[in-house]
Amino acid sequence: MTNNTFDIVQHYNSLIEGDTNISAPVAAVGSLVKLIEKQRATTMLEFTMIVRTACEKLKEATNNSISLSAGCDVFMQQLARTSHAQSVDECREMLIKAGSEFVQGAGKCRDNVAEFGSPFVRDDQTILIHSYSRVIMGLLRRAVKQNKRFRVYITESRPDQSGLRAAAELQELGIPCEVVLDAAIGYIMEKVDMVLVGAEGVVESGGLINKIGTYQIAIIAKTAKKPFYALAESFKFVRLYPLSQYDLPTYRSDLLSFKEKPGTTIDWQTELLRNNPMLDYTPPEYITLLFTDLGVMTPSGVSDELIKFYLD
Amino acid sequence: METATSPLQSALQSTSPTLSFSSFSRDVTVPLENFIVQLRRGQITEAKDIAKRTAVLMRQVVANSRWDDVLALVNLLKFVGKKLVAAQPRELLIVNIVCRIIHIVNEETSSVELIEDPSKKSATPKSATSPVKGTETPMMGLGQSGAFMAQNLGEQLTSTLKKRTMDMFRLKSSIIQEITEYIEELEGTEDDIADKALEHIHSNEIILTCGRSRTVEKFLRTAARKRKFHVIVTECAPMYDGHEQAKALACPNIEVVVIPDSAVFAIMSRVNKVILGTRVVMANGGLIATSGTHMIAAAARHHSTQVVVCAGQYKHSPSFPFDDDRFNTLVSPDAVLPYREGDLVGAVDVAYPRYDYVPPELVDVLVDNTGGHLPSYLYRLLQENYDSAKDFAWTIHDQ
Numbered sequence: 001m002t003n004n005t006f007d008i009v010q011h012y013n014s015l016i017e018g019d020t021n022i023s024a025p026v027a028a029v030g031s032l033v034k035l036i037e038k039q040r041a042t043t044m045l046e047f048t049m050i051v052r053t054a055c056e057k058l059k060e061a062t063n064n065s066i067s068l069s070a071g072c073d074v075f076m077q078q079l080a081r082t083s084h085a086q087s088v089d090e091c092r093e094m095l096i097k098a099g100s101e102f103v104q105g106a107g108k109c110r111d112n113v114a115e116f117g118s119p120f121v122r123d124d125q126t127i128l129i130h131s132y133s134r135v136i137m138g139l140l141r142r143a144v145k146q147n148k149r150f151r152v153y154i155t156e157s158r159p160d161q162s163g164l165r166a167a168a169e170l171q172e173l174g175i176p177c178e179v180v181l182d183a184a185i186g187y188i189m190e191k192v193d194m195v196l197v198g199a200e201g202v203v204e205s206g207g208l209i210n211k212i213g214t215y216q217i218a219i220i221a222k223t224a225k226k227p228f229y230a231l232a233e234s235f236k237f238v239r240l241y242p243l244s245q246y247d248l249p250t251y252r253s254d255l256l257s258f259k260e261k262p263g264t265t266i267d268w269q270t271e272l273l274r275n276n277p278m279l280d281y282t283p284p285e286y287i288t289l290l291f292t293d294l295g296v297m298t299p300s301g302v303s304d305e306l307i308k309f310y311l312d
Numbered sequence: 313m314e315t316a317t318s319p320l321q322s323a324l325q326s327t328s329p330t331l332s333f334s335s336f337s338r339d340v341t342v343p344l345e346n347f348i349v350q351l352r353r354g355q356i357t358e359a360k361d362i363a364k365r366t367a368v369l370m371r372q373v374v375a376n377s378r379w380d381d382v383l384a385l386v387n388l389l390k391f392v393g394k395k396l397v398a399a400q401p402r403e404l405l406i407v408n409i410v411c412r413i414i415h416i417v418n419e420e421t422s423s424v425e426l427i428e429d430p431s432k433k434s435a436t437p438k439s440a441t442s443p444v445k446g447t448e449t450p451m452m453g454l455g456q457s458g459a460f461m462a463q464n465l466g467e468q469l470t471s472t473l474k475k476r477t478m479d480m481f482r483l484k485s486s487i488i489q490e491i492t493e494y495i496e497e498l499e500g501t502e503d504d505i506a507d508k509a510l511e512h513i514h515s516n517e518i519i520l521t522c523g524r525s526r527t528v529e530k531f532l533r534t535a536a537r538k539r540k541f542h543v544i545v546t547e548c549a550p551m552y553d554g555h556e557q558a559k560a561l562a563c564p565n566i567e568v569v570v571i572p573d574s575a576v577f578a579i580m581s582r583v584n585k586v587i588l589g590t591r592v593v594m595a596n597g598g599l600i601a602t603s604g605t606h607m608i609a610a611a612a613r614h615h616s617t618q619v620v621v622c623a624g625q626y627k628h629s630p631s632f633p634f635d636d637d638r639f640n641t642l643v644s645p646d647a648v649l650p651y652r653e654g655d656l657v658g659a660v661d662v663a664y665p666r667y668d669y670v671p672p673e674l675v676d677v678l679v680d681n682t683g684g685h686l687p688s689y690l691y692r693l694l695q696e697n698y699d700s701a702k703d704f705a706w707t708i709h710d711q
């Protein structure tokens with residue numbers, strides 16, 4: 001094979017580490033562009049094979065395979081579209097161009113989400129956000145710039161406590177914020193005017209896959225009749241149709257499975273971290289609206305957009 | 313008497329340096345001033361009148377003012393739109409129409425441009441040099457081409473138009489033609505909606521409706537040509553619009569019953585279908601409708617009765633109901649508590665909100681002039697009808 005010298009996984013990881021603002025699908029496309037720049041396939045078939053195996057490798061090597069696979073899918077679709085090209089070189093050139101444009105345009109996507117979503121933030125509102133999400137930060141930053149005054153509750157978001165990071169950033173922006181326990185969502189929901197969550201991936205049904213805890217917030221918000229808005233760039237739309245929590249690609253049968261534990265005394269703390277899922281699936285009926293860079297849409301709009309993209 | 317244009321003239325010069333009064337001729341300013349005065353005094357209340365007059369005024373702006381490029385025209389339209397909205401800030405219909413017209417202008421310009429520029433046509437035969445079918449390298453990512461196009465559509469168009477020195481006269485006449493078609497569509501809205509009546513109303517059904525709505529009246533009367541059914545009308549105190557509606561509906565095939573508003577829940581168990589009119593449909597599918605509608609919709613949901621809302625597309629608003637009260641109006645409470653009861657009037661606060669906000673969860677079907685839709689599909693219609701002009705609606709109330 002021609003690409004022995006180039007390790008796509010390593011490149012992907014260095015992209016992710018090098019830029020805290022890059023999201024997984026964008027990094028995936030960036031790595032794939034780099035890959036096709038390096039390799040010298042001579043037939044279309046070989047070319048496609050190389051890209052496909054690289055996608056597989058990426059998905060296997062990372063724990064973040066849902067949004068990453070969205071990036072890979074976008075790239076593969078683009079490859080399928082450009083395969084009408086006259087030669088492999090031409091196809092490669094066009095893919096590199098389109099891919100680089102995509103990577104450059106990605107930051108703009110987040111701005112667009114913020115632009116569409118910020119009118120929903122009103123003066124004197126109390127907002128509940130979950131975990132740390134760059135796109136939520138973008139939206140709130142924009143709202144602050146528009147001189148809106150609001151308060152934010154942030155869930156602690158165990159186990160990685162990413163809520164604390166969000167709180168620190170919001171505090172810096174001068175937004176009054178409080179960090180609440182994941183277990184206290186029911187307690188504070190009455191005081192909340194709206195809920196904002198990011199997304200790891202938005203699936204075909206319009207539901208979303210996000211940091212563990214999103215689903216329970218959505219259920220409580222629905223019970224309390226509070227609007228629940230999800231924010232996602234359109235490159236996070238993935239072609240999955242999960243019917244339950246256990247249909248996600250990240251599902252492992254050994255999670256929370258009453259398995260025999262080794263040893264006599266069990267360290268429940270480490271067991272807890274090892275044995276728990278990181279993502280959950282929120283069905284579309286709990287989502288009021290999705291803010292995307294394609295506009296504000298209802299969950300049913302997601303499948304429209306996916307079909308439009310993957311079926312032409 | 314001096315012409316009524318002086319306040320407008322000063323406003324024009326003070327608020328916007330790029331717009332000058334010379335952009336408008338008397339053919340525009342006189343009807344504009346008239347319309348503004350009538351809006352401010354609340355002399356026009358009928359939804360369709362407002363919509364139609366706004367559209368006609370917009371057509372006059374296109375036809376009778378001076379503009380060299382599309383961007384300037386859009387700015388003129390926005391400027392006039394803002395004046396109208398300022399005259400009656402709660403009237404969402406004005407915003408709808410202005411957005412629709414701006415969208416028509418953008419669409420028309422881009423289609424004219426496509427004809428002008430054959431290299432952009434997707435039907436161009438593939439040459440050896442053009443690698444992909446259609447245009448240059450396609451954009452990667454979902455809907456990217458569309459989203460980014462809309463962003464700087466105006467700028468792009470202006471630059472390309474200027475470059476090619478397109479025949480603005482032709483563009484102008486085609487825009488005017490499109491707007492005229494739109495006005496015709498507006499006029500036929502009720503009939504178009506009524507054409508769908510037989511799909512929704514069946515023989516011997518019991519239908520509940522509320523308040524005075526010409527759209528619903530036509531809808532029911534069209535169905536009554538072929539079918540016999542019962543209609544229950546809530547009277548909508550204290551305006552008693554329901555009485556008027558009942559009178560308008562009475563015909564051999566419709567048996568009309570008027571009930572007090574308080575009896576809605578009691579009667580709902582017998583009702584097969586609720587058919588409602590509305591003032592505006594918000595972007596999320598919620599309704600701004602005459603007060604009492606929410607109660608009916610909630611009762612219908614309790615009994616799992618289908619709620620059908622008849623509203624022309626011109627009533628679809630591109631804005632979201634960020635706060636419920638903003639679009640409401642408190643009208644004279646005289647009908648609730650007559651002023652002649654002087655002692656009492658001084659002692660109590662009487663409020664008479666004109667509208668209700670009905671959340672989209674309570675609406676089952678929205679029937680417009682193109683057919684029936686789910687509220688969740690509305691975002692799609694809005695994209696088609698307003699796409700490039702939404703920002704006008706979204707920013708107008710933020711000042």
